Amino acid sequence: xxxxxxxxxxxxxLVLGGLLSLVLADYRLRLLNVSxxxxxxxxxxxxxxxxxxxxxxxxxxxxxxxxxxxxxLTTAAGWSPWLAMIVAIVVTTLFATIIGTPLLRLKGHYLxxxxxxxxxxxxxxxxxxxxxxxxxxGISNIPGLSLAGFAFDDERRFLWLAxxxxxxxxxxxxxxxxxxxxxxxxxxxxxxTAARMIGIDVTRVKxxxxxxxxxxxxxxxxxxxxxMRFVAPEDFNxxxxxxxxxMLIVGGxxxxxxxIIGAVLLTFLPEWLRFLGDAYLAFFxxxxxxILIFLPTGLIGLATRVRDLAKKTAKRSTP
Amino acid sequence: xxxxxxxxxxxxxxxxxxxxGAGAALAQQGEILVGATVPMTGPLSLTGKQYxxxxxxxxxxxxxxxGINGRKVKFxxxxxxxxxxxxxxxxxxxxxxxxxxxxxxxxxxxxxxxVSPEVKKIAVPAMYAGGAxxxxxxxxEWLFRVRPADSVSAAGMVEAAKLLGAKKPGILFIQxxxxxxxxxxxxxxxxxxxxxxxxxxxxxxNDKDFSAQMLALRxxxxxxxxxxxxxxxxxxxxxxxxxxxxxxxxVTSSAALVPAALQxxxxxxxxxxxxxxxxxxxxxxGGRMKDFIERYRAAYGIDPDPYGLAYYxxxxxxxxxxxxxxxxxxxxxxxxxQLRDWKGIGHVYSYDxxxxxxxxxxxxxxxxxxxxxELVKTITVN
Amino acid sequence: xxxxxxxxxxxxxxxxxxxxxxxxxxxxYSATGVVNFAAGQxxxxxxxxxxxxxxxxxxxxxxxxxxxxLAMVAFGMLFFTLVxxxxxxxxxxxxxxxxxxxxxxxxxxxxxxxxxxxxxLTSPLEGVTxxxxxxxxxxxAALTVVVTAVLVGLIWLLFYRTALGIGMRAVAQDxxxxxxxxxxxNLLLALxxxxxxxxxGIAGLLLGPMWFxxxxxxxxxxxxxxxxxxxxxxxxxxxxxxxGLIVGLTELLGASYISSAYKDLIAFVxxxxxxxxxxxxxxxxxxxDRG
Numbered sequence: 001x002x003x004x005x006x007x008x009x010x011x012x013x014l015v016l017g018g019l020l021s022l023v024l025a026d027y028r029l030r031l032l033n034v035s036x037x038x039x040x041x042x043x044x045x046x047x048x049x050x051x052x053x054x055x056x057x058x059x060x061x062x063x064x065x066x067x068x069x070x071x072x073l074t075t076a077a078g079w080s081p082w083l084a085m086i087v088a089i090v091v092t093t094l095f096a097t098i099i100g101t102p103l104l105r106l107k108g109h110y111l112x113x114x115x116x117x118x119x120x121x122x123x124x125x126x127x128x129x130x131x132x133x134x135x136x137x138g139i140s141n142i143p144g145l146s147l148a149g150f151a152f153d154d155e156r157r158f159l160w161l162a163x164x165x166x167x168x169x170x171x172x173x174x175x176x177x178x179x180x181x182x183x184x185x186x187x188x189x190x191x192x193t194a195a196r197m198i199g200i201d202v203t204r205v206k207x208x209x210x211x212x213x214x215x216x217x218x219x220x221x222x223x224x225x226x227x228m229r230f231v232a233p234e235d236f237n238x239x240x241x242x243x244x245x246x247m248l249i250v251g252g253x254x255x256x257x258x259x260i261i262g263a264v265l266l267t268f269l270p271e272w273l274r275f276l277g278d279a280y281l282a283f284f285x286x287x288x289x290x291i292l293i294f295l296p297t298g299l300i301g302l303a304t305r306v307r308d309l310a311k312k313t314a315k316r317s318t319p
Numbered sequence: 320x321x322x323x324x325x326x327x328x329x330x331x332x333x334x335x336x337x338x339x340g341a342g343a344a345l346a347q348q349g350e351i352l353v354g355a356t357v358p359m360t361g362p363l364s365l366t367g368k369q370y371x372x373x374x375x376x377x378x379x380x381x382x383x384x385x386g387i388n389g390r391k392v393k394f395x396x397x398x399x400x401x402x403x404x405x406x407x408x409x410x411x412x413x414x415x416x417x418x419x420x421x422x423x424x425x426x427x428x429x430x431x432x433x434v435s436p437e438v439k440k441i442a443v444p445a446m447y448a449g450g451a452x453x454x455x456x457x458x459x460e461w462l463f464r465v466r467p468a469d470s471v472s473a474a475g476m477v478e479a480a481k482l483l484g485a486k487k488p489g490i491l492f493i494q495x496x497x498x499x500x501x502x503x504x505x506x507x508x509x510x511x512x513x514x515x516x517x518x519x520x521x522x523x524x525n526d527k528d529f530s531a532q533m534l535a536l537r538x539x540x541x542x543x544x545x546x547x548x549x550x551x552x553x554x555x556x557x558x559x560x561x562x563x564x565x566x567x568x569x570v571t572s573s574a575a576l577v578p579a580a581l582q583x584x585x586x587x588x589x590x591x592x593x594x595x596x597x598x599x600x601x602x603x604x605g606g607r608m609k610d611f612i613e614r615y616r617a618a619y620g621i622d623p624d625p626y627g628l629a630y631y632x633x634x635x636x637x638x639x640x641x642x643x644x645x646x647x648x649x650x651x652x653x654x655x656x657q658l659r660d661w662k663g664i665g666h667v668y669s670y671d672x673x674x675x676x677x678x679x680x681x682x683x684x685x686x687x688x689x690x691x692x693e694l695v696k697t698i699t700v701n
Numbered sequence: 702x703x704x705x706x707x708x709x710x711x712x713x714x715x716x717x718x719x720x721x722x723x724x725x726x727x728x729x730y731s732a733t734g735v736v737n738f739a740a741g742q743x744x745x746x747x748x749x750x751x752x753x754x755x756x757x758x759x760x761x762x763x764x765x766x767x768x769x770x771l772a773m774v775a776f777g778m779l780f781f782t783l784v785x786x787x788x789x790x791x792x793x794x795x796x797x798x799x800x801x802x803x804x805x806x807x808x809x810x811x812x813x814x815x816x817x818x819x820x821x822l823t824s825p826l827e828g829v830t831x832x833x834x835x836x837x838x839x840x841x842a843a844l845t846v847v848v849t850a851v852l853v854g855l856i857w858l859l860f861y862r863t864a865l866g867i868g869m870r871a872v873a874q875d876x877x878x879x880x881x882x883x884x885x886x887n888l889l890l891a892l893x894x895x896x897x898x899x900x901x902g903i904a905g906l907l908l909g910p911m912w913f914x915x916x917x918x919x920x921x922x923x924x925x926x927x928x929x930x931x932x933x934x935x936x937x938x939x940x941x942x943x944x945g946l947i948v949g950l951t952e953l954l955g956a957s958y959i960s961s962a963y964k965d966l967i968a969f970v971x972x973x974x975x976x977x978x979x980x981x982x983x984x985x986x987x988x989x990d991r992g
Contacts, residue, residue, distance in 0.1 A: 027415035136496040285805030362917040364817040521962040525921030531956035
């Protein structure tokens with residue numbers, strides 16, 4: 001399954017997700033909601049990492065920035081969640097630009113660890129700026145979203161909203177990926193010098209990738225806050241950034257479908273393993289390792305390989 | 320034996336009634352399910368293990384005592400890890416797949432806060448042990464706390480500091496919901512008592528060296544140090560305080576005095592140390608306390624702590640409520656809300672309008688040269 | 702002043718532990734390009750090897766330490782065979798996530814094996830304290846500083862004065878060229894992982910008595926080791942030491958003279974500033990993008 005057309009991808013997400021929303025019960029709907037929110041963040045992260053090759057381990061900080069912005073604007077300032085949502089995404093993107101631009105001079109692991117440090121710093125500030133963030137007690141009683149009297153207040157209704165956002169995000173991402181801009185990002189990833197030679201403004205492309213990924217992360221954060229109705233520093237620590245990276249790798253980097261599949265799999269897998277009792281996380285780690293070893297190009301890579309194999313056999317059988 | 324006909328008839332009647340009763344019990348389909356979301360992996364499992372154990376013990380005890388009017392209870396556990404999101408997942412898995420009649424949540428306030436909206440949605444009573452006052456302030460009528468709130472602990476520590484004649488108290492606290500909240504309340508109380516704190520120092524959950532914080536408090540002239548800690552760092556703090564030659568008395572929150580922490584330190588580290596504990600647990604108290612401690616030790620090979628005891632008491636309260644009013648959530652909630660002066664092993668439980676059931680705690684002091692404690696005073700805060 | 706000396710001494714001891722953890726991290730990174738996210742769990746495993754040998758089996762400390770380090774040698778080989786070799790052809794980021802998976806496995810396997818209660822590993826120098834210009838330090842903490850210094854010296858000798866070490870560096874610099882030169886690349890890579898595991902083991906054994914042994918101790922250590930590595934310079938041995946000490950001292954002096962609530966922020970801001978101003982770190986060589 002390789003979706004190249006943005007509208008087709010959006011349709012598939014809406015139809016598949018919509019069908020699931022009708023048959024699943026609350027607990028799995030919640031996990032699906034968590035997956036969808038993560039998927040939006042991971043699709044965003046794919047711009048920075050999958051396309052532009054920037055290893056950022058600070059995605060959770062951007063998600064947190066969005067979530068906290070919405071939480072503060074709605075609870076302390078009493079704004080409407082929709083208005084707060086827009087402002088939160090804009091603020092997150094600005095924050096990423098201001099903080100991220102100087103960091104973009106760094107490459108490879110240096111960038112990875114600097115953004116990891118950024119994430120740790122975010123958690124420390126969120127923990128200690130008690131007046132603004134409520135410290136470790138976090139912010140509760142965040143209002144939910146509603147539209148014309150229809151409140152997205154249970155898991156099923158929220159999923160419909162989240163799916164809509166995911167569909168739009170996926171469509172945008174796919175369209176961008178196959179545009180001039182997406183190819184510019186990939187050119188920067190593959191060879192910066194060569195990209196510069198053919199007239200690509202490398203710095204601008206990198207900043208654009210970072211901004212896109214921050215905007216998506218901000219949206220994920222906003223959805224997180226309105227879904228959970230509670231935010232605390234722990235929800236956005238650096239371990240979550242590593243999980244986002246893992247989701248992309250497991251799904252298949254560079255691919256929007258991979259980002260979504262990875263997000264769903266890594267959200268559901270530990271929950272599926274709960275029947276193993278105290279050993280379930282050890283098994284989760286083991287399965288993650290096995291996936292990495294046996295599917296080095298992610299689940300999407302597996303799909304591609306199967307398809308190629310099918311084509312080959314088809315060719316052979318037709319003389 | 321000479322039966323009269325009347326006696327025979329009476330017996331026959333009794334037997335047939337009993338069999339009808341048994342039939343009715345069968346018709347109720349056996350077990351009453353109780354859900355418990357407990358941190359069993361990750362850093363919080365140190366405390367979580369205690370109530371995982373004591374809830375299992377309560378399950379056996381309730382069933383051994385005839386269950387709930389003949390029906391057995393069955394506890395179903397799910398892991399929360401050290402994560403709010405996972406705590407909600409665990410709760411929803413239970414509420415969806417097990418549909419328990421009652422819940423026990425973890426002892427961590429942020430997890431309680433995260434789960435609170437879900438508890439409200441399904442409207443089934445739940446007991447929790449997170450200390451943060453904000454959980455009770457949230458106004459969720461389905462939540463019932465089985466431990467003293469952090470404000471009670473802080474008040475107890477301030478009282479203990481006063482008993483030590485503190486004029487220039489200093490505060491050292493862990494940077495989490497418990498430490499930040501407790502330290503702020505204690506600072507306000509000390510201010511009100513005319514002995515404002517000379518310094519407040521924080522440390523991170525994962526810190527291993529506390530010399531900067533302790534030396535800062537000493538140089539500010541602190542004559543008593545109140546420390547708000549978790550078990551492991553609490554033990555390390557007490558050890559380092561002695562290393563650094565801190566002479567002033569130390570008042571610690573309860574976590575540094577749980578068995579998991581005490582096994583890490585030497586009697587010398589407890590010199591001049593007093594503290595508050597949720598419940599004073601000494602087998603010498605005899606009766607149910609002695610019985611609980613000894614059976615817990617025998618079953619799990621470790622000493623119980625007040626967290627475990629709180630959940631045990633909570634489970635017995637739940638059992639009594641179910642016996643009295645059945646498992647209808649609303650009836651059970653109302654019964655809990657009106658509960659007054661219920662004598663548990665650790666406390667006397669009386670629920671107030673905010674769902675706080677425990678209003679007292681104990682100030683204890685280490686007996687010189689030992690790792691045992693004597694009761695200094697029981698403090699009740701309303 | 703006495704307080705300052707005390708903080709300085711404690712900062713050195715704390716920094717030594719970070720430095721030791723950072724050493725294993727740096728050696729792996731320079732040889733394989735892998736950022737080992739299980740580095741903290743490697744250290745935890747070292748501590749618990751000590752717990753298994755000395756607390757559970759009750760071996761006397763010289764034998765216990767030896768046995769624990771042998772266990773770490775075995776672990777290093779196991780890791781190389783079961784994790785690194787199968788992943789070697791994958792992109793580096795995949796290997797990194799692989800180390801995350803290994804970290805999860807180790808932490809939870811330790812939880813299953815040892816439970817959630819912390820252990821106290823006693824030191825051979827238990828109870829001995831030293832007085833340095835009014836500052837008190839345990840003999841064990843002083844030993845940690847000394848062992849760190851000695852290890853750095855030994856590793857330097859290994860890398861720059863022995864054929865084996867020079868081979869390892871050659872593999873680190875260019876694996877293909879090393880292979881063409883007839884070096885047994887796999888053996889040298891295996892040795893790298895074993896060396897990293899043993900160093901983590903030593904760090905674990907040393908910090909067991911200073912802190913407590915608990916199965917979740919890995920991540921916090923790794924985080925500080927990362928910071929140390931960056932400040933010191935990636936791939937630089939003296940850098941790891943300098944970085945560790947800088948992080949340890951910043952943590953204590955920052956907490957004392959600036960703010961205890963924000964002291965970790967200070968360490969990470971220092972780290973980010975270093976990255977921006979001098980990304981090669983204190984001792985790092987010129988940056989090469991290893992991607």
